[in-house]
Every structure is written in C-alpha cells, then in structure tokens.
Amino acid sequence: MKDAKRGFVPSDEREFGDKTIPKLRKAAEEVLFLxxxxxxxxxxxxxxxxxxMFSERQRLALARTVSPEEQxxxxxxxxxxxxxxxxxxxxxxxxxxxxxxxxxxxxxxxxMDGTIRDLAGLRGTYRLIPETDLAVKALLKSLDSLKVGKAxxxxxxxxxxxxxxxQKIYEYAEEVDIEVxxxxxxxxxxxxxxxxxxxxxxxxxxxxxxxxxxxVRYVIEENIGEYPYxxxxx
Numbered sequence: 460m461k462d463a464k465r466g467f468v469p470s471d472e473r474e475f476g477d478k479t480i481p482k483l484r485k486a487a488e489e490v491l492f493l494x495x496x497x498x499x500x501x502x503x504x505x506x507x508x509x510x511x512m513f514s515e516r517q518r519l520a521l522a523r524t525v526s527p528e529e530q531x532x533x534x535x536x537x538x539x540x541x542x543x544x545x546x547x548x549x550x551x552x553x554x555x556x557x558x559x560x561x562x563x564x565x566x567x568x569x570x571m572d573g574t575i576r577d578l579a580g581l582r583g584t585y586r587l588i589p590e591t592d593l594a595v596k597a598l599l600k601s602l603d604s605l606k607v608g609k610a611x612x613x614x615x616x617x618x619x620x621x622x623x624x625x626q627k628i629y630e631y632a633e634e635v636d637i638e639v640x641x642x643x644x645x646x647x648x649x650x651x652x653x654x655x656x657x658x659x660x661x662x663x664x665x666x667x668x669x670x671x672x673x674x675v676r677y678v679i680e681e682n683i684g685e686y687p688y689x690x691x692x693x
Contacts (some may be wrong), residue, residue, distance in 0.1 A: 460502055461639065462565075463499075463560040464565055465556065465560045465563045465565060465579060465588060465590060465677070465682070466556075466559075466560035466561045466563060466565035466566060466567075466577050466579040467565040467566070467576065467675040468513070468516065468578075469529045469565065470516070471516070471566050471590065472517060474513075474517050474636060475483070475517075475520070475566060476671050478687050479517075480689070480690075480691060481527055482511060482588065483517065483520065483521070483691040484691050484692075484693065485525060486507050486510075486511050486521060486691075487507070487521055487525050487691045487692060487693040490504055490693075491525050491527075491571075491577060491693045492505045492508050493506070493507070493511055494525065494527040495527050495528055495529075496652045497686075500522050500525075500526075500536050501522070502622070504518045504521045504522045505518065505565070506634075507521065509619050512631065512664065514544070516578055516638055517626075518637050518690065519578050520689070521577060521691070522579070523557065523568065523570065523662075524528045524568050524569075524570045524576065524691055524692060525570075525571060525629050525692070525693065526570075526571055526572060526662060529646050530572075530662075530666060531572050533666070534573060534665050534666065534671075535573065536671060537668070537669065537670050538573070538663075538670075538671055539656070539671070540637055540672075541605075542605055542656065542672050543605065543606040543607070544606065544607070544608045545608055545610075546600070546607070546608050546609040546611065546655075546656065547607050547610055547611070547656050547657070547658055547674075548611045548613065548651055548654040548656065548657045548658070549611065549612045549613065549657070549658045549659070549674065550613060550648075550649075550651055550658060550660070550661060550664065550674065551612040551614040551615075551624070551641070551647075552585065552614060552618060552621075552624075552657035552674075552676050553660055553661055553662075554598060554612075554658060554659075554674055554678075555570075555591070555594045555595060555598065555624070555658050556577065556592035557575055557576075557577055557592040557660065557675040558575050558593075558597060558598060558675060558678055558679070559588060559591055559593075559594045560579060560684060561594075561679050561683055562590040562593040562594055562597075562683070563588075563590050565577075566578065566689055566690050567679075567689065568688060568689045568690070568691070569688040569689070569690050570660075571691065571693075572662075572665065573662050573673055573676065574660040574665070574673060574676065575660060575673075575675045575676045575679065575688065576660050578626075579685075582601070583609065584618070584619055585618050585619055585620050585621070585624075585625060586597070586619070586620055587620060589691075590664070591624070592627070592631075595624075595628055595631050596629055596631050596634075596680040597678050598674075598678055599628070599631050599632055599634070599635045599637075599639065600635065600681075600682070601674070601677060601678040601681050601682065602637055602639075602679065603636055603637050604636040605620055605628060605677075606637075608637075608638070609637065609638040609639075609640065610637060610640070611640045611641075611642060612628060612640070612641045612642070613641075613642050613643075613644055613646075613648070613650060613651065614638065614641065614642070614643045614644075615643075615647050615649045616643045616644055616645045617645065621643050622623055622643065625641045625643060628641050628685075629641060631672060643659055647666060648661065648663065648664055651664050651668065651669040652664055654668065654669075655669050655670060656668075656669070656670045656672065657670070657672075658671065658672050658674035658675075659671065660675060662664070686688045
C-alpha cells in the first residue's frame with residue numbers, strides 16, 4: 460500500500476504558517492461578527508476571504524472553525540464529559556479521518572466549540588493508509604478506557620472502501636472488552652441526528668443532537684498527548 464500523509468497539502472505550510480496566523484485570527488473575528496448578525500457562513504467567509512485574498516483552504520478553515528456564539532453556547536451546553544455505560548453512536552469517517560491526520564502529523568484545527576476539525580475532503584473517495592490501523596486501534600482503545608456500554612460506528616455507504624474499513628474495525632474490536640457494532644448506511648448524518656448520544660465533529664449534526672462527546676479530541680489527548688493544533692479562534 461502506497462504511503463500517504465492524510466490531510467497534507469504543501470501550500471499549508473505557507474497559508475497557515477506563523478506569519479499568516481495573525482491575519483487569519485483577524486479574519487475569524489470579522490467572520491464571527493457577521494455570523495452573530497445573521498449572515499450565512501458561506502457569504503461571510505466569501506466576503507472576508509475576498510478582502511484578505513485568502514485561498515479556498517483558508518476560507519474553509521474559517522468556515523469550520525468559527526460559528527455564531529449562540530450555536531457555540533448551545534453545543535457546549537449539550538456536551539457530556541462521561542460516557543461510562545452508555546451506548547454512543549459514532550460518525551465513523553469523521554472520527555477515523557481526523558485521527559489518521561493526527562497520526563500523520565498533519566494539520567488539525569481547534570474550533571470555537573472545542574472540537575477538532577480538519578480540511579480533508581472526503582467527497583466519496585477514501586482509501587486505507589498505514590495510519591488507518593493506528594487510528595482504529597486508538598479509537599477502540601479509548602472507547603474501552605471510557606468504559607462505554609456499546610459503540611455503534613456508522614460508515615457512509617457511498618464512500619469507497621467503507622466495507623474494508625468495517626472489516627478492519629471488527630478485526631481490532633476483538634482486542635477490546637466493549638461491544639462494537641459497525642453499520643454502513645446511506646444517510647449517516649440523518650441517522651446520527653436522531654440518536655441520544657453521538658460523537659461527531661460535524662457542526663450540522665452537533666446542532667441537532669441531544670448530547671455529544673468530544674471523542675476525537677479525547678483520543679488524541681490519550682494516545683498522542685499535546686498536539687500542535689492550528690488555533691485561529693477569535
């Protein structure tokens with residue numbers, strides 16, 4: 460299997476380097492102001508991005524990092540810190556890709572709601588890389604240490620290699636003491652919105668769910684430790 464560094468784009472070193480971060484933080488403040496006054500995220504990031512002549516990835520970073528303060532407060536109020544004995548429903552690709560990026564030592568963002576997000580675009584195409592094993596093992600190990608009652612991991616059916624990833628998850632699930640179920644579904648986002656306790660970094664899901672656990676951040680802290688997140692939060 461050919462190696463790949465998940466989430467890495469050569470231009471990131473320039474577009475998100477130390478010299479650029481202050482400008483991105485200033486732009487994030489302006490995006491937040493617009494969002495708090497009812498502007499849609501696409502319009503706000505386009506307007507501010509045009510002003511600073513940002514690249515598409517810089518604009519995407521603003522969109523994924525910044526949210527209106529009302530939404531941030533709502534998300535934080537529904538975040539839970541303990542999931543012992545609970546059944547947790549997990550946005551599989553969202554979690555595993557984030558962890559692959561972490562183990563690849565690529566770029567991750569700390570966001571206003573405390574979640575960890577990336578700029579990797581799935582768009583129906585996914586392939587396993589060497590870091591996939593590390594990501595899956597770390598995810599399951601952390602769920603085991605959290606003493607969850609059951610973990611249900613949803614994978615998007617339209618995404619390539621979802622079947623292979625399901626097989627790998629079950630392979631490593633034999634090494635932990637928790638019940639693990641993997642489901643491949645067409646409408647993962649819709650399903651997760653209906654569940655009582657979820658793990659996802661997707662803002663749309665977080666705004667609709669009852670309770671959520673910040674799983675990717677927990678796994679990174681438990682298995683990697685301090686991570687050099689990009690912080691452009693206003």
